[in-house]
Every structure is written in C-alpha cells, then in structure tokens.
Amino acid sequence: NAGVTQTPKFRILKIGQSMTLQCAQDMNHNYMYWYRQDPGMGLKLIYYSVGAGITDKGEVPNGYNVSRSTTEYFPLRLELAAPSQTSVYFCASSSGLAGMLETQYFGPGTRLLVL
Amino acid sequence: GESVGLHLPTLSVQEGDNSIINCAYSNSASDYFIWYKQESGKGPQFIIDIRSNMDKRQGQRVTVLLNKTVKHLSLQIAATQPGDSAVYFCAENSGGYQKVTFGTGTKLQVIP
Numbered sequence: 001n002a003g004v005t006q007t008p009k010f011r012i013l014k015i016g017q018s019m020t021l022q023c024a025q026d027m028n029h030n031y032m033y034w035y036r037q038d039p040g041m042g043l044k045l046i047y048y049s050v051g052a053g054i055t056d057k058g059e060v061p062n063g064y065n066v067s068r069s070t071t072e073y074f075p076l077r078l079e080l081a082a083p084s085q086t087s088v089y090f091c092a093s094s095s096g097l098a099g100m101l102e103t104q105y106f107g108p109g110t111r112l113l114v115l
Numbered sequence: 116g117e118s119v120g121l122h123l124p125t126l127s128v129q130e131g132d133n134s135i136i137n138c139a140y141s142n143s144a145s146d147y148f149i150w151y152k153q154e155s156g157k158g159p160q161f162i163i164d165i166r167s168n169m170d171k172r173q174g175q176r177v178t179v180l181l182n183k184t185v186k187h188l189s190l191q192i193a194a195t196q197p198g199d200s201a202v203y204f205c206a207e208n209s210g211g212y213q214k215v216t217f218g219t220g221t222k223l224q225v226i227p
Contacts, residue, residue, distance in 0.1 A: 004158075042204065042217035043159070090158050103149060104215070106158035 001026050004107035006091050012113045013081040021076040021110050023091030030096030032074040033058075033104060034066065036087040043090065049074055050096065081114045088112070127224045134195045136221045138188040138205035145207040145216075150179060150190045153220070154201045162190070162203075192223075200225045 007022045025032065030051050035043040045058030049068040063085055065077040074093075078085060088111050092104040128134045140148075146167040151159035165172045165179045165188075172179050178191040188205050202220040209216065 040219060042219045043206075044217075045215070092158075103161045103164060105161070106151075108158050109156075 003027065004091055004093055004105055006089075006107035006110050008110060009108070010111045010113075012115060013078075014115060015081060015083065017081050018077070018079050019081065019112075021078070021089055021091075021112075023074045023076065023107060024072050025074075025091075025093040025105075025107075026072065027093060027095070027105070028071060029093035029105075030071070031094045031104075032068065033092040033094075034064070034074070034076045035090045035092065036060065036085075037090060037109075038087050046076065046089075078112075081112075083114050086112060086114045124219070125222045125224065127226060128195045129226050130195060130197060132195055134190075134192040134199070134223060136190045136192075136203050136205075136223065138190075138218055140186050140188060140205075140207050140216075142207060142209045142216070143186065145209040147208040148179070148181060148188050149206045149208075149215075150177075150188075151204045151206065151217075152199075152201045153204060159204060195223075195225050197225045197227060199223060 004025045033048045034046040037043050044060045046060055046064050047058055047066040049055045052068050052071050055066050055068050068074050088109045090109050091107040094102050094104045149164045150162040152162050153159045163174045163177050163179050165181050176193045180189045202222050204220045205218045207216050
C-alpha cells in the first residue's frame with residue numbers, strides 16, 4: 001500500500017490565484033483530514049470527512065473548501081490564495097473502525113508559498 | 116482554551132543514552148493520547164499511543180507514561196540512535212474526530 005499520498009510536493013502561488021491540493025489513500029479508510037502546519041506551531045485541523053459525501057469544518061476552515069466524492073480522494077481547494085495561507089499542508093486518514101480512539105496516518109505534505 | 120504543550124522545544128542527547136520527552140495537557144476530558152515523530156520534510160509518523168485507562172505502555176524501545184493526576188505525558192526512548200533525530204509531537208483526543216489537539220513539538224537532536 002502507498003498509504004496517504006499528496007500532490008504537489010511544493011507550489012508557489014500568487015495572491016488571488018487558486019489551486020487544489022490533492023490527497024489520496026489506498027487503505028480504504030473512512031475518515032480523512034486536512035491540517036496545516038505553520039513554523040513552530042502544532043497541526044491545525046482545516047476540514048475533515050467521515051465518509052464519502054460527508055465533510056465538516058475543523059478549527060481553521062476559512063479560505064478553504066473540500067469535497068469527498070469517493071472514499072479514496074479528499075482534495076483541498078484554495079480559491080483566493082492569501083499570504084496567510086503559506087504553510088505546509090498535511091492530509092491524513094484513519095479507519096474509523098475504532099471511533100475517535102485511533103491513529104491517523106499522514107501523507108508527506110504539500111509546501112505552499114503564497115507571494 | 117485548552118491546549119497541549121511541551122516543556123522543552125529542543126532536547127540534545129548523546130547516542131546510546133535514554134531520551135525523555137515531556138508533554139503537558141490541560142483538557143481533563145481527553146481520553147486518548149498519541150506520540151508522533153516527524154522527520155524533516157516528512158509527515159508525522161505514529162509512534163505509540165495510550166488510552167486514559169492506562170498509566171504505561173511499551174513499544175519497541177519506546178515507552179509512554181501517562182499521569183492523569185498532573186495531566187502529564189512522557190515519551191521515553193531507550194538507547195537513542197541517530198535515526199531518532201526528529202521533532203516529536205504529542206496529541207490528545209478530547210472527543211470526536213475533530214477534537215485532536217497537537218502540541219507544538221520537541222526537537223530531539225542525537226549527538227554521535
């Protein structure tokens with residue numbers, strides 16, 4: 001299994017541009033998450049999904065959108081990029097079989113720079 | 116708001132020695148705790164977890180201790196190796212998939 005994969009690895013955006021961060025998992029996990037990690041800070045939850053067709057906001061959802069049309073994919077959309085969105089973005093998944101008492105598996109991250 | 120934090124941002128340890136990384140949490144409702152390792156340029160990797168009904172859990176070269184009385188979590192790494200050099204995060208789950216709170220991390224530097 002490849003686990004959780006993310007593309008691209010690195011991207012530079014101009015202010016106002018849009019882009020989609022891709023995330024895929026091949027573990028048949030029900031739950032998927034998007035986090036951002038700012039320097040010296042802990043991971044902050046942007047959005048999460050407990051299954052195909054179901055998404056919900058996390059702690060810092062403003063400026064982002066997500067969709068979950070299939071179990072495998074959970075793309076994160078930035079519509080109008082702002083410098084404050086410069087960060088490293090991590091996608092994660094968990095099986096959902098143990099409810100909230102379970103481990104999340106993380107992708108390698110996407111580094112985004114907004115200038 | 117309630118948060119998870121780490122006492123030491125950087126820890127330098129001689130190769131072969133034991134390492135202890137500490138974490139304080141403030142949410143008494145948290146019932147599941149996880150330690151992650153994050154190497155430079157990579158995503159967090161699960162190390163070990165512990166549930167609130169336990170005080171100690173051991174893995175391969177790692178041990179997690181949970182003291183609910185003082186709301187303290189620690190990760191012990193035995194015989195620290197250069198490959199252990201990374202940032203270590205503690206995380207707590209206080210209820211719900213969106214309720215995982217991550218600490219800021221401790222950087223472990225192993226001196227050869």
